[in-house]
Amino acid sequence: MSKVLVTGGAGFIGSNLVDQLLHDGDEIIVVDDLSMGLASNLSNSPSVTFYEHSITDHAFMQGLLLKEHFDYIYLLAAIASVADSVARPYETHQINQEANVFILETIRQYKLPIKKLLFTSSAAVYGNNPELPKREDSTIDPLTPYAIDKFATERFVIDYGKLYNIPTVAVRFFNVYGPRQNPKSPYSGVLSLITQCFKNNQGFSLFGDGEQTRDFIFIQDVLSALHLIMTNNQAVHDVYNVATGKQSSLRTIIADYQKVVGRALNVEYLPARSGDIVHSYADTTKLKASGFSPKYTLFSGLSSYWMSVS
Ligand code: UD1
Numbered sequence: 117m118s119k120v121l122v123t124g125g126a127g128f129i130g131s132n133l134v135d136q137l138l139h140d141g142d143e144i145i146v147v148d149d150l151s152m153g154l155a156s157n158l159s160n161s162p163s164v165t166f167y168e169h170s171i172t173d174h175a176f177m178q179g180l181l182l183k184e185h186f187d188y189i190y191l192l193a194a195i196a197s198v199a200d201s202v203a204r205p206y207e208t209h210q211i212n213q214e215a216n217v218f219i220l221e222t223i224r225q226y227k228l229p230i231k232k233l234l235f236t237s238s239a240a241v242y243g244n245n246p247e248l249p250k251r252e253d254s255t256i257d258p259l260t261p262y263a264i265d266k267f268a269t270e271r272f273v274i275d276y277g278k279l280y281n282i283p284t285v286a287v288r289f290f291n292v293y294g295p296r297q298n299p300k301s302p303y304s305g306v307l308s309l310i311t312q313c314f315k316n317n318q319g320f321s322l323f324g325d326g327e328q329t330r331d332f333i334f335i336q337d338v339l340s341a342l343h344l345i346m347t348n349n350q351a352v353h354d355v356y357n358v359a360t361g362k363q364s365s366l367r368t369i370i371a372d373y374q375k376v377v378g379r380a381l382n383v384e385y386l387p388a389r390s391g392d393i394v395h396s397y398a399d400t401t402k403l404k405a406s407g408f409s410p411k412y413t414l415f416s417g418l419s420s421y422w423m424s425v426s
Contacts (some may be wrong), residue, residue: 118142121186123171124193126153128297136339147171152196157296171215181222189233191216199303201262212265220276232346235273235286237266249399277353283342283350290359290398294335295424314377315425321323322389326367331359331397334417337410344406350408359398360410376418
Protein backbone atom coordinates (compact mmCIF):
# COMPACT_ATOMS: atom_id res chain seq x y z
CA MET A 117 0.00 0.00 0.00
CA SER A 118 1.31 3.42 -0.95
CA LYS A 119 0.31 6.84 0.30
CA VAL A 120 -0.59 9.06 -2.61
CA LEU A 121 -1.36 12.77 -2.98
CA VAL A 122 -3.60 13.77 -5.89
CA THR A 123 -4.07 17.51 -6.35
CA GLY A 124 -7.13 18.18 -8.48
CA GLY A 125 -8.42 14.77 -7.43
CA ALA A 126 -12.09 15.76 -7.63
CA GLY A 127 -11.88 16.67 -11.30
CA PHE A 128 -12.43 14.56 -14.41
CA ILE A 129 -9.02 12.91 -14.72
CA GLY A 130 -8.17 13.21 -11.01
CA SER A 131 -11.26 11.44 -9.71
CA ASN A 132 -10.88 8.59 -12.19
CA LEU A 133 -7.27 8.30 -11.04
CA VAL A 134 -8.39 8.21 -7.40
CA ASP A 135 -10.76 5.32 -8.20
CA GLN A 136 -7.93 3.43 -9.87
CA LEU A 137 -5.55 4.01 -6.94
CA LEU A 138 -8.26 2.89 -4.54
CA HIS A 139 -8.69 -0.25 -6.59
CA ASP A 140 -4.91 -0.81 -6.34
CA GLY A 141 -5.19 -0.63 -2.52
CA ASP A 142 -3.54 2.75 -1.96
CA GLU A 143 -4.29 5.38 0.65
CA ILE A 144 -5.17 8.61 -1.14
CA ILE A 145 -5.23 12.24 -0.10
CA VAL A 146 -7.01 14.66 -2.40
CA VAL A 147 -6.60 18.43 -2.40
CA ASP A 148 -9.13 20.19 -4.61
CA ASP A 149 -10.83 23.58 -4.32
CA LEU A 150 -13.84 22.36 -6.32
CA SER A 151 -13.47 25.20 -8.80
CA MET A 152 -13.85 22.60 -11.57
CA GLY A 153 -14.24 19.30 -9.77
CA LEU A 154 -17.15 17.92 -7.76
CA ALA A 155 -17.07 16.39 -4.28
CA SER A 156 -19.58 13.83 -5.60
CA ASN A 157 -16.88 12.51 -7.98
CA LEU A 158 -15.03 11.19 -4.94
CA SER A 159 -15.48 7.81 -3.34
CA ASN A 160 -16.65 7.66 0.29
CA SER A 161 -14.04 5.02 1.05
CA PRO A 162 -12.11 5.53 4.32
CA SER A 163 -8.95 5.21 2.19
CA VAL A 164 -9.73 8.58 0.55
CA THR A 165 -9.22 11.78 2.54
CA PHE A 166 -10.51 14.92 0.88
CA TYR A 167 -9.33 18.46 1.66
CA GLU A 168 -11.41 21.14 -0.01
CA HIS A 169 -8.56 23.55 -0.32
CA SER A 170 -6.60 25.57 -2.85
CA ILE A 171 -3.10 24.36 -3.68
CA THR A 172 -2.04 28.02 -3.61
CA ASP A 173 -2.25 28.03 0.22
CA HIS A 174 1.46 27.51 0.93
CA ALA A 175 1.12 26.99 4.68
CA PHE A 176 -1.55 24.35 4.15
CA MET A 177 0.37 22.52 1.44
CA GLN A 178 3.62 22.57 3.39
CA GLY A 179 1.86 21.32 6.52
CA LEU A 180 0.29 18.49 4.55
CA LEU A 181 3.54 17.46 2.87
CA LEU A 182 5.39 17.45 6.19
CA LYS A 183 2.64 15.60 8.06
CA GLU A 184 1.96 12.86 5.54
CA HIS A 185 4.75 10.76 4.17
CA PHE A 186 3.72 10.57 0.56
CA ASP A 187 5.18 7.90 -1.65
CA TYR A 188 3.69 9.29 -4.83
CA ILE A 189 2.44 12.74 -5.82
CA TYR A 190 0.24 13.46 -8.83
CA LEU A 191 -0.10 17.15 -9.70
CA LEU A 192 -3.36 17.62 -11.58
CA ALA A 193 -4.88 20.71 -9.96
CA ALA A 194 -5.05 23.52 -12.49
CA ILE A 195 -7.12 26.10 -14.23
CA ALA A 196 -7.81 23.53 -16.91
CA SER A 197 -9.39 25.70 -19.55
CA VAL A 198 -7.27 27.64 -22.00
CA ALA A 199 -10.04 30.21 -22.41
CA ASP A 200 -10.14 30.68 -18.62
CA SER A 201 -6.39 31.19 -18.53
CA VAL A 202 -6.69 33.98 -21.09
CA ALA A 203 -9.34 35.65 -18.92
CA ARG A 204 -7.33 35.15 -15.67
CA PRO A 205 -3.63 35.06 -16.60
CA TYR A 206 -2.14 35.92 -13.21
CA GLU A 207 -4.39 33.59 -11.26
CA THR A 208 -3.54 30.86 -13.76
CA HIS A 209 0.12 31.48 -13.12
CA GLN A 210 -0.34 31.22 -9.35
CA ILE A 211 -2.24 27.96 -9.61
CA ASN A 212 -0.71 26.26 -12.64
CA GLN A 213 2.90 27.15 -11.93
CA GLU A 214 3.70 28.82 -8.63
CA ALA A 215 1.77 26.43 -6.39
CA ASN A 216 3.46 23.47 -8.06
CA VAL A 217 6.93 24.99 -7.75
CA PHE A 218 6.21 25.52 -4.07
CA ILE A 219 5.47 21.81 -3.67
CA LEU A 220 8.79 21.00 -5.35
CA GLU A 221 10.54 23.52 -3.14
CA THR A 222 9.07 21.95 0.02
CA ILE A 223 10.25 18.51 -1.11
CA ARG A 224 13.72 19.95 -1.78
CA GLN A 225 14.00 21.98 1.39
CA TYR A 226 12.86 19.21 3.72
CA LYS A 227 14.43 16.39 1.67
CA LEU A 228 11.12 14.55 1.60
CA PRO A 229 11.80 10.98 0.46
CA ILE A 230 9.10 10.64 -2.19
CA LYS A 231 9.19 7.77 -4.68
CA LYS A 232 7.98 9.88 -7.58
CA LEU A 233 6.20 13.12 -8.45
CA LEU A 234 4.26 13.35 -11.71
CA PHE A 235 3.14 16.65 -13.25
CA THR A 236 0.40 16.77 -15.86
CA SER A 237 1.02 19.09 -18.78
CA SER A 238 -0.74 19.42 -22.10
CA ALA A 239 -0.38 19.17 -25.87
CA ALA A 240 -1.18 22.90 -25.76
CA VAL A 241 2.58 23.46 -25.31
CA TYR A 242 3.06 22.62 -29.01
CA GLY A 243 0.80 25.54 -29.98
CA ASN A 244 0.46 26.07 -33.72
CA ASN A 245 3.58 24.18 -34.63
CA PRO A 246 2.38 22.32 -37.77
CA GLU A 247 4.89 19.45 -37.39
CA LEU A 248 3.10 16.09 -37.19
CA PRO A 249 3.13 13.85 -35.31
CA LYS A 250 4.10 15.93 -32.30
CA ARG A 251 7.18 14.50 -30.68
CA GLU A 252 8.27 15.44 -27.18
CA ASP A 253 11.25 17.22 -28.76
CA SER A 254 9.18 18.99 -31.44
CA THR A 255 9.21 22.77 -31.41
CA ILE A 256 7.37 24.20 -28.43
CA ASP A 257 5.15 27.19 -29.09
CA PRO A 258 3.11 28.05 -26.00
CA LEU A 259 0.62 30.73 -27.02
CA THR A 260 -1.56 31.25 -23.95
CA PRO A 261 -1.04 31.68 -20.19
CA TYR A 262 -2.21 28.08 -19.82
CA ALA A 263 0.38 26.71 -22.24
CA ILE A 264 3.18 28.96 -20.95
CA ASP A 265 2.63 27.87 -17.35
CA LYS A 266 2.28 24.21 -18.30
CA PHE A 267 5.55 24.31 -20.22
CA ALA A 268 7.45 26.27 -17.58
CA THR A 269 6.23 23.93 -14.85
CA GLU A 270 7.33 20.89 -16.85
CA ARG A 271 10.79 22.42 -16.91
CA PHE A 272 10.72 23.17 -13.18
CA VAL A 273 9.60 19.61 -12.45
CA ILE A 274 12.26 18.02 -14.64
CA ASP A 275 15.10 20.32 -13.63
CA TYR A 276 14.31 20.37 -9.90
CA GLY A 277 14.40 16.62 -10.24
CA LYS A 278 17.82 16.63 -11.87
CA LEU A 279 19.36 19.36 -9.74
CA TYR A 280 18.17 18.13 -6.36
CA ASN A 281 17.87 14.44 -7.06
CA ILE A 282 14.09 14.20 -6.75
CA PRO A 283 12.38 11.52 -8.89
CA THR A 284 10.09 13.58 -11.09
CA VAL A 285 8.39 13.17 -14.44
CA ALA A 286 5.91 15.09 -16.61
CA VAL A 287 3.25 14.06 -19.11
CA ARG A 288 1.54 15.93 -21.93
CA PHE A 289 -2.09 14.93 -22.29
CA PHE A 290 -3.63 15.06 -25.72
CA ASN A 291 -7.46 14.98 -26.00
CA VAL A 292 -8.63 12.92 -23.05
CA TYR A 293 -12.31 11.89 -22.91
CA GLY A 294 -14.54 9.77 -20.73
CA PRO A 295 -16.88 9.65 -17.74
CA ARG A 296 -17.04 12.76 -15.50
CA GLN A 297 -15.65 15.10 -18.14
CA ASN A 298 -17.39 18.37 -17.46
CA PRO A 299 -19.41 19.77 -20.41
CA LYS A 300 -20.28 23.06 -18.69
CA SER A 301 -18.29 25.49 -20.81
CA PRO A 302 -18.41 25.97 -24.60
CA TYR A 303 -14.63 25.35 -24.37
CA SER A 304 -15.07 21.99 -22.68
CA GLY A 305 -13.65 18.95 -24.48
CA VAL A 306 -15.62 18.36 -27.66
CA LEU A 307 -16.59 14.80 -26.73
CA SER A 308 -18.15 15.92 -23.46
CA LEU A 309 -20.20 18.45 -25.48
CA ILE A 310 -21.25 15.87 -28.08
CA THR A 311 -22.20 13.46 -25.29
CA GLN A 312 -24.35 16.12 -23.69
CA CYS A 313 -26.03 16.85 -27.05
CA PHE A 314 -26.86 13.17 -27.53
CA LYS A 315 -28.16 12.92 -23.99
CA ASN A 316 -30.39 15.99 -24.15
CA ASN A 317 -31.34 15.56 -27.81
CA GLN A 318 -29.81 18.92 -28.65
CA GLY A 319 -28.12 20.06 -31.84
CA PHE A 320 -24.30 20.11 -31.91
CA SER A 321 -22.43 23.15 -33.28
CA LEU A 322 -19.48 21.94 -35.31
CA PHE A 323 -16.87 24.62 -35.91
CA GLY A 324 -15.27 24.08 -39.33
CA ASP A 325 -15.80 21.31 -41.87
CA GLY A 326 -15.40 18.42 -39.44
CA GLU A 327 -12.20 17.27 -41.13
CA GLN A 328 -10.05 18.61 -38.29
CA THR A 329 -8.33 15.79 -36.43
CA ARG A 330 -7.29 15.14 -32.85
CA ASP A 331 -5.62 12.34 -30.92
CA PHE A 332 -8.41 11.24 -28.58
CA ILE A 333 -7.49 8.95 -25.70
CA PHE A 334 -9.97 7.27 -23.38
CA ILE A 335 -9.56 7.92 -19.66
CA GLN A 336 -8.84 4.25 -18.80
CA ASP A 337 -5.91 4.25 -21.23
CA VAL A 338 -4.67 7.48 -19.65
CA LEU A 339 -4.75 5.78 -16.23
CA SER A 340 -2.72 2.84 -17.57
CA ALA A 341 -0.18 5.25 -19.04
CA LEU A 342 0.10 7.17 -15.76
CA HIS A 343 0.60 3.95 -13.83
CA LEU A 344 3.38 2.81 -16.16
CA ILE A 345 5.17 6.14 -16.04
CA MET A 346 4.81 6.44 -12.28
CA THR A 347 6.17 2.97 -11.58
CA ASN A 348 8.86 2.74 -14.26
CA ASN A 349 12.19 3.71 -12.68
CA GLN A 350 13.59 4.58 -16.09
CA ALA A 351 10.82 7.15 -16.61
CA VAL A 352 12.41 9.97 -14.68
CA HIS A 353 13.40 13.60 -15.36
CA ASP A 354 11.63 13.35 -18.68
CA VAL A 355 8.38 14.25 -20.44
CA TYR A 356 5.98 11.86 -22.20
CA ASN A 357 3.15 12.41 -24.64
CA VAL A 358 0.05 10.63 -23.36
CA ALA A 359 -2.04 9.81 -26.42
CA THR A 360 -2.85 6.95 -28.77
CA GLY A 361 -0.76 8.08 -31.73
CA LYS A 362 -3.91 7.94 -33.91
CA GLN A 363 -5.62 10.81 -35.67
CA SER A 364 -9.43 10.93 -35.90
CA SER A 365 -11.52 13.54 -37.63
CA LEU A 366 -14.59 14.98 -35.94
CA ARG A 367 -16.70 13.55 -38.76
CA THR A 368 -15.39 10.04 -38.07
CA ILE A 369 -15.96 10.48 -34.37
CA ILE A 370 -19.52 11.62 -34.85
CA ALA A 371 -20.18 8.71 -37.24
CA ASP A 372 -18.82 6.24 -34.65
CA TYR A 373 -20.73 7.86 -31.82
CA GLN A 374 -23.97 7.71 -33.79
CA LYS A 375 -23.46 3.95 -34.12
CA VAL A 376 -22.84 3.65 -30.38
CA VAL A 377 -25.95 5.64 -29.45
CA GLY A 378 -28.11 4.25 -32.25
CA ARG A 379 -29.39 7.57 -33.52
CA ALA A 380 -28.25 10.55 -35.55
CA LEU A 381 -26.73 13.68 -34.06
CA ASN A 382 -28.17 16.90 -35.38
CA VAL A 383 -25.07 18.80 -36.54
CA GLU A 384 -25.00 22.47 -37.42
CA TYR A 385 -21.87 23.52 -39.33
CA LEU A 386 -20.47 26.88 -38.26
CA PRO A 387 -17.29 28.72 -39.30
CA ALA A 388 -14.06 27.40 -37.76
CA ARG A 389 -13.06 28.95 -34.44
CA SER A 390 -10.25 31.45 -34.81
CA GLY A 391 -6.96 29.98 -33.63
CA ASP A 392 -8.27 26.42 -33.95
CA ILE A 393 -5.57 23.92 -34.85
CA VAL A 394 -6.51 21.79 -37.88
CA HIS A 395 -4.58 18.61 -37.14
CA SER A 396 -3.00 17.24 -34.01
CA TYR A 397 -1.71 13.85 -33.04
CA ALA A 398 1.15 12.53 -30.98
CA ASP A 399 4.23 10.50 -31.59
CA THR A 400 3.94 7.94 -28.79
CA THR A 401 7.25 6.15 -29.28
CA LYS A 402 8.47 7.06 -25.79
CA LEU A 403 5.27 6.00 -24.08
CA LYS A 404 5.23 2.70 -25.98
CA ALA A 405 8.81 2.05 -24.89
CA SER A 406 7.51 2.15 -21.31
CA GLY A 407 5.21 -0.72 -22.19
CA PHE A 408 2.04 1.18 -23.12
CA SER A 409 -0.41 0.21 -25.78
CA PRO A 410 -3.94 1.65 -25.79
CA LYS A 411 -6.66 -0.91 -25.01
CA TYR A 412 -9.59 1.18 -26.19
CA THR A 413 -10.55 1.95 -29.76
CA LEU A 414 -12.58 5.08 -30.35
CA PHE A 415 -15.65 2.86 -30.64
CA SER A 416 -15.10 0.98 -27.38
CA GLY A 417 -14.13 4.17 -25.54
CA LEU A 418 -17.23 5.97 -26.76
CA SER A 419 -19.36 2.93 -25.83
CA SER A 420 -18.01 2.99 -22.26
CA TYR A 421 -18.49 6.73 -22.05
CA TRP A 422 -22.07 6.52 -23.32
CA MET A 423 -22.91 3.69 -20.91
CA SER A 424 -21.72 5.84 -18.01
CA VAL A 425 -24.12 8.69 -18.84
CA SER A 426 -27.18 6.94 -20.26
C1 UD1 B 1 -7.47 21.69 -26.76
C2 UD1 B 1 -7.97 22.40 -25.53
C3 UD1 B 1 -8.00 23.86 -25.82
C4 UD1 B 1 -6.61 24.35 -26.27
C5 UD1 B 1 -6.08 23.50 -27.41
C6 UD1 B 1 -4.63 23.85 -27.68
C7 UD1 B 1 -9.48 20.89 -24.45
C8 UD1 B 1 -10.87 20.55 -24.14
N1 UD1 B 1 -9.30 21.94 -25.24
O1 UD1 B 1 -8.33 22.07 -27.77
O2 UD1 B 1 -8.43 24.53 -24.66
O3 UD1 B 1 -6.69 25.66 -26.72
O4 UD1 B 1 -6.17 22.11 -27.07
O5 UD1 B 1 -3.82 22.78 -27.75
O6 UD1 B 1 -8.56 20.26 -23.97
N2 UD1 B 1 -15.41 21.84 -31.54
C9 UD1 B 1 -16.62 21.94 -32.22
N3 UD1 B 1 -17.75 22.24 -31.50
C10 UD1 B 1 -17.72 22.45 -30.16
C11 UD1 B 1 -16.48 22.35 -29.47
C12 UD1 B 1 -15.34 22.04 -30.20
O7 UD1 B 1 -16.68 21.78 -33.44
O8 UD1 B 1 -18.78 22.72 -29.58
C13 UD1 B 1 -14.20 21.53 -32.30
C14 UD1 B 1 -13.08 22.51 -32.05
O9 UD1 B 1 -13.24 23.67 -32.85
C15 UD1 B 1 -11.88 21.67 -32.41
C16 UD1 B 1 -12.30 20.25 -32.02
O10 UD1 B 1 -13.70 20.29 -31.89
O11 UD1 B 1 -11.62 21.73 -33.78
C17 UD1 B 1 -11.69 19.79 -30.73
O12 UD1 B 1 -11.95 20.79 -29.74
P1 UD1 B 1 -11.51 20.65 -28.21
O13 UD1 B 1 -12.15 19.46 -27.61
O14 UD1 B 1 -11.73 21.96 -27.55
O15 UD1 B 1 -9.97 20.29 -28.27
P2 UD1 B 1 -8.74 21.11 -28.91
O16 UD1 B 1 -9.16 21.94 -30.05
O17 UD1 B 1 -7.68 20.10 -29.16
